[in-house]
Amino acid sequence: MPSDTTSTTNRFDFTKSTINRLPTPSTGVAYYYDTKAKGLALSVGTTGRKSFLLYRKIKGRPERIKIGPYPDLSIEQARKSTAVLNAQIAQDANPADTGRAKRNEMTLAELFEKYYEQHSSLRKVTHLEDIEHFRRHVNTSVHGPNLAKLPLSEVTRAKLTAHHARMRAIPTTANRVLALVSSMFSKAIQWSYFEGVNPCRGIEKFPERARERFVQPDEMPRLLYALENEENETVRDFLLTALFTGARRSNVLTMQWADVHMERKEWRIARTKNGTAQTIPLPQAAIEVLQRRQQAVQGLDTPYVFPGPGANGHIVDPQRAWDRVLARGTALGLVDAIAARAKAIEFDYLTAVEEATNFPHQTIERFSALARSHGLFVEHYEMRDLHMHDLRRTLGSWLASGGTSLPIIGKALNHKSPQATQIYARLMLGPVRDAMEEATNAMRNAKGV
Known part of the structure; x- marks a missing residue:
């Protein structure tokens, strides 16, 4: 030396x-x-x-x-x-x-562990969303430098502003992430982990628009087929339960057998996001999924309907499986559309369906040019823009299209205010289309067409 x-x-x-x-x-x-x-x-x-x-x-x-x-x-x-x-x-x-x-200074990732342990998991019904937001949008380099690795003193307003700006394509999520980090710093100051001003203060949030996406009637067969062919059976049943009950994702993830009364066909949620309890009637479709889950967990020492390998005991982030399902649904829609127009000599339908089921991303890429040659557009069959929370909106929308009253829809989804249910009065185009058809037919009949 x-x-x-x-x-x-x-x-x-x-x-x-x-x-x-x-x-x-x-x-x-x-x-x-x-x-x-x-x-x-x-x-x-x-x-x-x-x-x-x-x-x-x-x-x-x-x-x-x-x-x-x-x-x-x-x-x-x-x-x-x-x-x-x-x-x-x-x-x-x-x-x-x-x-x-x-x-030796605490990093943002270490602060999140303290925040989750001492505050979020104890006081927030949406604590699982905190885990997802931090993992997917803070402890990552997707939106720029990984803020989670920085000491608290280096998580500055300038860095947070830049991070927030890079999330402009998902404004609602960006606002939720900013609110989470702000809450973390407020607690850090309160607990004497950090001296200074909350760096999130003064950062302007994005305007938010109410999301209206749900599974359309032509997409539902593809979604169900894609779910039937999902390799992860636990996540498959989780997604089907979310679809058939309209319950929030966090509630379905933490669903316990002690809260499910199979004979009464009821699921009791002690505390929902809005702070109230909810009893959800279980339709036969949901009962069949739960019966399948009973067989799957038989012999396992777990209280959860959807058990997972982590410390929580239940599945936490089924995003990868959800992405596979949506890609599969998109590929199947494209294949069906091509089959209706292409000649058998240039398109083997059965082989294409098998490829769409097992290799959806490659199938979409492979057949995009053929689709365009027949005047078809991938965007018309795209399902990868669906969020898991849209499954909840899907139940409300399908209830509305069936003529269910808004108060009943609000009760089914446990909405706290009638305003939250009003969106379902305008989501389904079926009644609007029928009314417009009737009106335009009347116009044509007036002329004698």
């Missing part, structure tokens, strides 16, 4: 030419010292990487304080930084303590 002691060979006036000519050590790290700035040193590693640092004894203890890499940092910049550090030492401060404190 090279020695930290100085000698005539490793102590000189730092210049670009002298630094650039320094040899690369075969082992360890070589240190060189500047004759102009007290304590300024340069380390050279076996890869040739050079970095400036301050080497001083502070209160009798030798300390190395990183300044920055060369040549990213110029010699003059390194000397100025050294002067600042020396001034702090002269005032009886130890700059190394700041670096050590920063290394």
